[in-house]
Amino acid sequence: MKTFNEVASVIQVGTQRATLPSVDFLPETGGEKPEKRALFLAGTLELMRRAGVVGIDSVKPLPTAPQENRRVAEASEAPLSEALDKKMTPVVLEWAEKAKHLRAVLPPALLTAMLPLVKKHREELLPVIGERGLWLAQLQGLELSPSDDDKFAVKRTEDPAAYREWLTAEYEAMDWKERLKAVKQLQIQLSIHDEPILEVALKDRRKEIREAALELLTSQASFKVAHELAMLAAPILNWKKSFLSTSLIIEAPERSELPKWLPKSPEIDGMGPKAMALIDVVSYVPPSTWGTNGAREKFFEHMSKSDYHRAMLEGLIVAAVRFKDQPWLDALYELLVSRSDIYKFKGRALAAHASPEMFERIALKGLRGVEYQSDLIVQMIIASKRPLSFELSCALIDTLKTSSRSHVILPFFARNMHVDAISRTKVPIEEHHVFEDTRLEVRNILSLRKRLLSSLDSLA
Amino acid sequence: MPRLTPEQVIALAPDASAASAGRELASPAKWASIGESDLAAWGEAKGSGKNPYQTAVDLKDLAYKCSCPSRKLPCKHALGLLFRHAKSEIEHGTPPTWVQEWLDKRAERSEQKAEKAASTPAASPADAEKRTEKRWSKILAGIEECESFLEDAVSQGLYVSQSARSWDQMAARMVDAQAPGIATRLKRIGNAIGVGEAWGPNVAGQLGNLTLLLEAAKRIETLPEGLKADVRTAVGIPFRKEDLTGEPVEDVWDVLGSAIETEDRITTCRSWLQARSTAKWALHLAFSAAGQPFEFQPLIGTAFHAKAQYYPSAYPLRVHLTEIEPQPFQPRKGGLIADGLEFAADVWAQNPWAERVPIPITAGSFGQKESDWFVIDSAGRALPIKGEDPWHLVALFGNQPIEIVGEWNGSSLNVLCSSDDPWT
Numbered sequence: 038m039k040t041f042n043e044v045a046s047v048i049q050v051g052t053q054r055a056t057l058p059s060v061d062f063l064p065e066t067g068g069e070k071p072e073k074r075a076l077f078l079a080g081t082l083e084l085m086r087r088a089g090v091v092g093i094d095s096v097k098p099l100p101t102a103p104q105e106n107r108r109v110a111e112a113s114e115a116p117l118s119e120a121l122d123k124k125m126t127p128v129v130l131e132w133a134e135k136a137k138h139l140r141a142v143l144p145p146a147l148l149t150a151m152l153p154l155v156k157k158h159r160e161e162l163l164p165v166i167g168e169r170g171l172w173l174a175q176l177q178g179l180e181l182s183p184s185d186d187d188k189f190a191v192k193r194t195e196d197p198a199a200y201r202e203w204l205t206a207e208y209e210a211m212d213w214k215e216r217l218k219a220v221k222q223l224q225i226q227l228s229i230h231d232e233p234i235l236e237v238a239l240k241d242r243r244k245e246i247r248e249a250a251l252e253l254l255t256s257q258a259s260f261k262v263a264h265e266l267a268m269l270a271a272p273i274l275n276w277k278k279s280f281l282s283t284s285l286i287i288e289a290p291e292r293s294e295l296p297k298w299l300p301k302s303p304e305i306d307g308m309g310p311k312a313m314a315l316i317d318v319v320s321y322v323p324p325s326t327w328g329t330n331g332a333r334e335k336f337f338e339h340m341s342k343s344d345y346h347r348a349m350l351e352g353l354i355v356a357a358v359r360f361k362d363q364p365w366l367d368a369l370y371e372l373l374v375s376r377s378d379i380y381k382f383k384g385r386a387l388a389a390h391a392s393p394e395m396f397e398r399i400a401l402k403g404l405r406g407v408e409y410q411s412d413l414i415v416q417m418i419i420a421s422k423r424p425l426s427f428e429l430s431c432a433l434i435d436t437l438k439t440s441s442r443s444h445v446i447l448p449f450f451a452r453n454m455h456v457d458a459i460s461r462t463k464v465p466i467e468e469h470h471v472f473e474d475t476r477l478e479v480r481n482i483l484s485l486r487k488r489l490l491s492s493l494d495s496l497a
Numbered sequence: 498m499p500r501l502t503p504e505q506v507i508a509l510a511p512d513a514s515a516a517s518a519g520r521e522l523a524s525p526a527k528w529a530s531i532g533e534s535d536l537a538a539w540g541e542a543k544g545s546g547k548n549p550y551q552t553a554v555d556l557k558d559l560a561y562k563c564s565c566p567s568r569k570l571p572c573k574h575a576l577g578l579l580f581r582h583a584k585s586e587i588e589h590g591t592p593p594t595w596v597q598e599w600l601d602k603r604a605e606r607s608e609q610k611a612e613k614a615a616s617t618p619a620a621s622p623a624d625a626e627k628r629t630e631k632r633w634s635k636i637l638a639g640i641e642e643c644e645s646f647l648e649d650a651v652s653q654g655l656y657v658s659q660s661a662r663s664w665d666q667m668a669a670r671m672v673d674a675q676a677p678g679i680a681t682r683l684k685r686i687g688n689a690i691g692v693g694e695a696w697g698p699n700v701a702g703q704l705g706n707l708t709l710l711l712e713a714a715k716r717i718e719t720l721p722e723g724l725k726a727d728v729r730t731a732v733g734i735p736f737r738k739e740d741l742t743g744e745p746v747e748d749v750w751d752v753l754g755s756a757i758e759t760e761d762r763i764t765t766c767r768s769w770l771q772a773r774s775t776a777k778w779a780l781h782l783a784f785s786a787a788g789q790p791f792e793f794q795p796l797i798g799t800a801f802h803a804k805a806q807y808y809p810s811a812y813p814l815r816v817h818l819t820e821i822e823p824q825p826f827q828p829r830k831g832g833l834i835a836d837g838l839e840f841a842a843d844v845w846a847q848n849p850w851a852e853r854v855p856i857p858i859t860a861g862s863f864g865q866k867e868s869d870w871f872v873i874d875s876a877g878r879a880l881p882i883k884g885e886d887p888w889h890l891v892a893l894f895g896n897q898p899i900e901i902v903g904e905w906n907g908s909s910l911n912v913l914c915s916s917d918d919p920w921t
Contacts, residue, residue: 045701051654072651077712079705084849086702087907088842092834092878096871098862102895119517148892173892484521 041082048075099176103168107142113492114144116485121150125485127452130158132489133165139496142167152179189222197226205234213243220249229259236262239298248300252359255321265296270322273315285339287349289315305351312348319352324365333368354383358390367395374399377413384413388421396421397429404432411436415446423453430458434479444475451482456490459483500823505796506579509559511569519576523584527577532590538582539596542574550574553596555603556582559794562599570790632675633717636732639674640711643667643683647704647711655700661687678733681760682707699908710850723811724848731850736808738817745804745819748772750779751828752795754855754902754913762786768795769855769902769913770805770816776829778855779805779816793818797914800826811847831857831900834878841905853904853911856880860898861915863887872901872910883909890915 040058047055052071060078110117113132120128129151136142143151148170155162155170156179163181166174174181193200204219211219220238223231231253238250239262254262275286289311292301295318302316329336340346350369357365370391373384388396396417403414418425418433425433433450437443462480501509510516521527522542529549531540536557541549542565550565552574561575571579581587592600646667664687671680686703689696713720713728720728726736750770757766766783783791795801803821807813831837837856844854860875863882870886871879875898883906890899894915903910 041701042698045698048651048701048704049655049697051656052652054654070648072648075651076647076705076708079701080707080709081705083702083705083907084709084845088845090838090841090880090907092838092874092880093871094877094879096864096866096873096879098864098873099891099896101862101897115517115520119520122513122517145892145895146889149888169892169895172895173888176891177888481521 041079041086044075044078044082048079100172102172105142105168107140107167108496109144109167110136110139110141110493110496111144112495113141113489114146116488116492117144117147118150119485120489121147121154123485125452125482126154126158128482128486128489129154130161131486132493133158133161135490135493137161137164139493141165141493141496143170145169148173152177155179155181186218186222189219190225193222193225197228198230201231201234205237208234208237213241213246216241217243217246217249220246220253223253224256227253227257229257232260235260244300247298251298251300251321256360262298266299266318266321267326269295269318270326273318274327283339285336285343287315287340287343287345289345289348290318292317302351302355308348312345315345315348316352316355319349320355320359322356323360324353324356324362325360333365334372337368337372350380354386358387361390363392366390367392370395371399374403374409374413374417377410382413382416384417385420388417389423391421393423393426396423397426400429401432404429404436418450419446425450425454427455427457430454431461434458434461438476444478447475448478448482451479452486454479454483456483456487459487500585501579501583501796502798503580503583505798506576506583508796509571509579509794510576511571515569515571515573515576518573519571520580522573522577523580523586525581525586528581531578531581531587532592533582533587534589534592537592537596537600538578538587539592540574540578540581540587542577551595552578553592553599554578554582555600558603558792559790560603561790632734635674636676637715639671639676639679640714642674643671643679644708644711647708651704655690655697661690663687664690675734676732678731679707679710680733682710684761702907706849721811723809723813726809727811727848727850730808730810738806741806741808741817743807743809743813745806746772746777746779746816747802747804748774748777749800749802749824749827750795750805750818751800751826752797753828753857754904755795755797756904756911756913764791766791766794767853767904768797769904770795771828771857772805773800773827773829778814779807780814780855781816781818793821798826800824800828810851812844812851814844814851831859831861831902833876834858834872834874834880835876837905841907845907853906856903856905856910858901858903861901862896862898863891872903872912880905880910881908883911887912 040060043058047057052075057071057075057078060082063078063081065074113136117129117132120132143165148166151162151166152170152174155166155174159181171181189200192203200222204223208216208219216238220235223235235250235254238246239254241247241250251262254260255266257263258267269290273288273290275288277284277286292310292314295314299317299321302313302320304313305316308316327336340349343349353365354369354373356362357369366387370384370387373380373387377384391399399409400414400418403409403411403417415437418429430450433454434447437447437450440446459480462476462483506519507516510519525531527543529541529543531538533539533556537553537555539551539553542552542563544550544565550563552561552563552565552572554561554571554575561571563572563574565572565574567573578587664683668680668683668687671677671683682703686700686707689700689703693699710728710731713724714732717725717728730736750772752768753771754769755766757764759765764785766785768781768783770779770781771777772779781793781795783794785791801818801821801823803818805816805818808815808817834856837854837858841854841856844851858872858874861872864871864873864879870882872882873879880903882903890912900916901912902914903912905911
């Protein structure tokens with residue numbers, strides 16, 4: 038082998054520059070050109086090298102995989118492979134959600150294709166890669182261990198008091214990203230005992246940490262900060278009742294009256310400093326503060342007459358999402374969609390938060406042309422990214438199948454449609470071939486999703 | 498043809514999307530009518546158009562017919578039909594007229610071909626000898642030119658010598674000299690210069706092997722018959738199956754490995770077969786141009802009884818198969834790497850131009866050293882693996898010891914097939 042490599046080196050640099058090694062078992066014939074001899078030597082030695090290979094003994098096999106203690110979703114292999122090939126990540130995640138509930142794991146043949154996706158969608162996919170997946174990831178040097186968020190969450194759940202003490206002791210020593218993650222986990226079993234450390238966080242150098250602390254300090258009325266904000270909010274709404282009518286006067290605060298820890302909202306065109314200050318306060322106060330006794334439509338009507346109605350609305354939208362106040366979310370969503378002439382596409386911000394019933398009711402009315410513009414509704418459905426019911430899926434196909442944009446929109450929706458809506462795609466559309474192709478594409482996506490989900494049925 | 502498995506149907510698909518579309522068409526709802534006989538499977542696939550697509554598959558020779566506009570071969574409808582056939586979901590019946598007509602036409606064409614071959618008067622030995630002499634003198638002239646080219650290259654050194662284009666030009670001259678085998682080797686060398694870390698020894702080995710071939714071709718008359726045949730084949734004068742005269746070996750052949758490669762627009766399917774009674778190896782080659790299907794493609798995991806006629810060689814491996822009858826697959830256990838290497842050494846001792854030798858390894862696992870991958874046997878011996886890393890196999894079998902069949906070229910093993918079922 039050594040001689041062969043020497044001859045190979047000579048051939049590489051040329052016999053004009055290097056001399057061939059002497060090889061005893063292949064004597065020189067005399068008068069032979071060095072390049073000719075180099076070629077013969079290479080041929081002979083290569084043959085000897087090839088025939089003389091014995092293999093090497095210094096390579097250790099990789100460790101073997103641990104036993105899989107969960108059921109392998111064998112039947113999912115073909116459709117899942119198809120979804121991975123077509124890079125249909127939402128479809129894969131939908132399968133993973135169902136597989137996770139059934140304690141099923143991915144077929145090992147798909148692990149190499151799936152692992153890069155696990156890095157991006159750790160929370161959804163880690164539970165379905167099983168012992169074999171974790172083993173393979175470790176062999177490949179992929180970092181799939183729990184994130185800091187998870188570690189902190191576990192610590193907080195196990196012993197909130199100990200976590201609080203630990204955070205108080207370590208707070209200054211942590212870098213800001215760690216501080217942010219640690220403060221956010223105080224939301225687990227949040228109590229009045231957490232107030233001191235949250236107030237420390239409220240004065241942090243980093244805006245992100247101050248905002249995280251404020252979120253928590255405004256979430257419970259017993260905190261001083263929440264109380265202070267409630268006091269600031271109290272004079273904002275003034276109902277004036279006369280013999281014949283009731284009117285609402287909105288008093289916006291001056292920015293100078295607001296505490297320094299209350300962050301400023303991003304500037305909005307057409308809003309003055311007082312309107313912006315109003316948004317800042319309203320967005321951190323629970324919507325229930327405004328005491329409408331459930332008559333929100335009436336409240337909106339009165340509100341609309343105020344100069345500050347847009348600012349009030351902006352604040353209410355943020356607050357409804359922040360405090361997850363479902364009746365307010367639904368009422369605001371309905372208002373924004375029904376008055377799209379004023380609010381344009383503002384309802385998009387709430388499309389994902391409206392209750393399924395409200396979302397469905399408005400969407401169906403819009404698609405059937407009863408109320409609302411169907412374009413607006415399509416925008417809302419896109420923004421919501423939520424799974425669509427069978428009825429809504431069918432209505433979407435029926436409404437959009439001959440739209441000029443159907444080839445773009447329908448396949449996009451097919452990832453969220455109810456899989457049984459495939460029945461709606463059976464009827465051929467005897468029109469332009471683009472619609473026919475769209476129908477087939479939607480059908481293929483729905484069919485793949487249906488096959489993927491039903492491939493888990495035997496494990497249910 | 499034995500009944501295909503779904504995995505084998507996937508292997509027939511021209512690409513992944515055709516396989517997936519075919520799998521989708523394996524649902525009964527997609528077919529207006531369907532049936533099969535011993536010779537063919539057929540069906541009417543519901544498409545987007547008014548009329549269903551008429552699809553038929555010749556199960557004996559794996560030929561396809563479909564009225565759909567797809568250019569893929571087999572198309573998704575043929576694959577869907579084969580998936581259903583693989584799952585034994587099709588009822589036996591009498592072929593409809595359009596299928597029978599197609600089968601009859603195929604049989605007719607096949608008969609015509611055989612008749613034509615039989616009726617073509619064999620060239621007189623004197624004429625054939627004259628033609629061979631003429632061709633050989635052309636080849637010898639080409640060889641002389643090629644030798645000068647190689648010597649120049651080695652004299653100047655490969656770093657500064659001719660570019661890849663000049664190797665291609667020399668290869669083209671060898672095609673003109675009617676030595677396509679030498680041309681292919683020249684192109685490979687030109688493409689290997691400067692590629693990869695170990696290109697120096699790799700290229701030197703190929704250059705040396707080509708030099709031995711050129712020298713052997715010049716002295717062909719002095720060589721024993723078997724080696725003479727190997728030189729002819731390596732130079733690029735293949736034997737025609739009609740000229741094979743050896744006694745056929747009748748046995749059941751298990752298909753243990755298969756590789757498909759495309760070079761110069763010709764796709765070659767190499768299938769490694771093992772005789773059940775003697776464990777003798779055989780190599781079946783099938784060729785196709787421009788995406789056409791192979792005339793016969795033995796599939797891994799199938800077996801058949803057949804007469805195998807070995808092509809002449811100092812170590813015969815390539816075979817021509819006739820009278821093929823399907824049989825259940827039943828391969829024997831592989832061995833240690835040392836056994837495989839001994840077999841390889843034996844082959845190369847007799848035919849230095851054999852490019853690959855099959856090596857079956859029992860209880861093989863995978864290991865990594867730096868960035869290189871290896872197959873390791875139960876005795877702890879390891880061989881490097883060619884091409885892509887085997888992560889998918891490691892994931893699939895959890896690196897438990899498995900049966901592996903690979904092609905060994907003297908430097909790396911091309912893993913063709915692996916299974917966690919111990920072969921008995």
